[in-house]
Amino acid sequence: MFNIAIVGSGVIGLSTATVIQDYLKSTAKVTIYSENVSPNTTSDVAAGLWTPYLFFDTSEDKILEWAALTHNQFLKLWKNGSASEAGVSLQFVKSVSEAPYSPFAKHIKFGEQPMMPIDIEEMSKLLKQSFQSGVTYVTVACEPIKYLPYLLEQFLKHGGTLKREKVYHLEHLSGYDLIVNCCGLGASDLNGDTQMRPVRGQVVRVKAPWQFTSVLVGNVYIIPNLSYTILGGTSQIGDCDISIRDSDTTKILHGCNTLVPSIKNAEIIQHNVGIRPGRIKVRLEKDIINVNGKQTPIIHNYGHGGCGITLSYGCAISTAILVKEALNIPHMSKL
Ligand SMILES: Cc1cc2nc3c(=O)[nH]c(=O)nc-3n(C[C@H](O)[C@H](O)[C@H](O)COP(=O)(O)OP(=O)(O)OC[C@H]3O[C@@H](n4cnc5c(N)ncnc54)[C@H](O)[C@@H]3O)c2cc1C
Structure with missing residues (x-):
């Protein structure tokens, strides 16, 4: 043994x-x-x-x-x-990025398709950022x-x-x-x-049972889980502060409400911070x-x-x- x-x-x-x-x-x-x-x-x-x-x-x-x-x-x-x-759930994802399109991991995702340029422009206008590429696909969340x-x-x-x-x-x-x-x-x-590089991430957990699609636009994301929907986020490299920052909460809620206005009506359950083990x-x-x-x-x-x-x-x-x-x-x- x-x-x-x-x-x-x-x-x-x-x-x-x-x-x-x-x-x-x-x-x-x-x-x-x-x-x-x-x-x-x-x-x-x-x-x-x-x-x-x-x-x-x-x-x-x-x-x-x-x-x-x-x-x-x-x-x-x-x-x-x-x-x-x-x-575990299987869900539809809309993902928009400031980087040019890359087929990385395309063969693992289900049915990846490019988004229409007009949709990418709309996201750019909404978040006042310049997005270059966008795809939709189906994947798993756990x-x-x-x-x-x-x-x-x-x-x-x-x-x-x-x-x-x-x-x-x-x-x-x-x-x-x-x-x-x-x-x-x-x-x-x-x-x-x-060689560790801690990366701080703050999120807000809300009840939004009508939300079945993950929306990832730059640093802003909305990811439905079975119990809650997760609103994010931050990726602050070298930052190990585990306290909740009001400035991050405001930014996260503003970004998510702008992308999916019904999120305004979601009940806030919890604020969380985690330090990613980069x-x-x-x-x-x-x-x-x-x-x-x-x-x-x-x-x-x-x-x-x-x-x-x-x-x-x-x-x-x-x-x-x-x-x-x-x-x-x-x-x-x-x-
Ligand atoms: C806001 C946020 C969102 C994220 N979203 C995603 C996502 O959507 N998809 C994804 O794939 N990843 C995501 N991640 C990343 C993911 O959370 C991490 O990569 C993952 O949790 C790392 O797992 P781990 O087990 O290595 O670390 P941890 O979960 O930190 O576990 C480490 C364990 O080691 C123990 N430990 C440490 N030191 C000692 C010690 N000296 N003695 C005994 N025990 C010790 C700790 O107590 C803990 O139990 C996200 C992270 C954050 C912060």
Whole structure:
């Protein structure tokens, strides 16, 4: 029996934990150590829309690989009857950008179509910005405040243990054959990663049950989830202030009300701030650390920036493969 410790219970830690359980079955005992758990992680603040965004210099090939695997997994949950429990929906998206059109991830989205120039001009006039391109497509969204408890339930059902503790030093996690580091932004402190780039995001959660379309126009977005509609947003690089700023709230509400006037009538439920765990590149690799004189493999899986939900399942699969290699378990089957 392999003893595996995972640090972190955001979307990355929980996805990784459940995929490792699935890959190693009864040969692994998995324990998660987590300072914060849902609903108090950054993952809970996310709007949960499948969309590759703010991933800095991570290679596009890797992003496409991980994002495609996650897209398939969300779709599988939507099809197999788990949509309500896991918080998954399939939705229409209108996305308008200041950048020229790029076909990036077009093959994963369903039915991507260019928007009419007249519609893009209208958005430019409304928000007093110069937008250059716009597309419509259908994709999946996965509401974190439902998805995280769903993953945790799966993890516990399969014999996992959750310890609500802060880990001060990875080298103190003794008694494990392997450690997986999914601590998100915590990597700056926990393992002294100087390549982290925190990105502040503020959102407003409202009740707008008539809203079935995600609208993404520059920095302004409206993303319906099953429980709430998320209005955003901000992407302030290097800013770790978790207090709600009235100036951001005003800007978000003004932008969203301008794009979809009925949002004015939506009841405000909550204001949230999350600090995205940006990094120069997503870190997904094996290393070795010394734990009480024992050379212990550690797999890092953190730094997913603005698209941790979008990459979660794909990165969990890549991590599970590295776990099997590190423990010398043959790749061919799931065991
Ligand atoms: C406003 C906003 C909107 C977003 N919208 C989207 C979206 O629509 N789609 C999308 O794909 N992504 C979105 N994101 C990005 C997404 O939220 C993140 O990429 C994702 O949550 C990162 O997940 P994570 O598990 O790495 O980090 P986290 O959720 O921060 O989890 C890290 C975990 O590690 C634990 N931890 C850290 N340090 C320690 C330690 N020393 N000891 C023990 N535990 C520790 C924490 O307590 C926590 O449990 C959004 C983010 C924000 C802020």
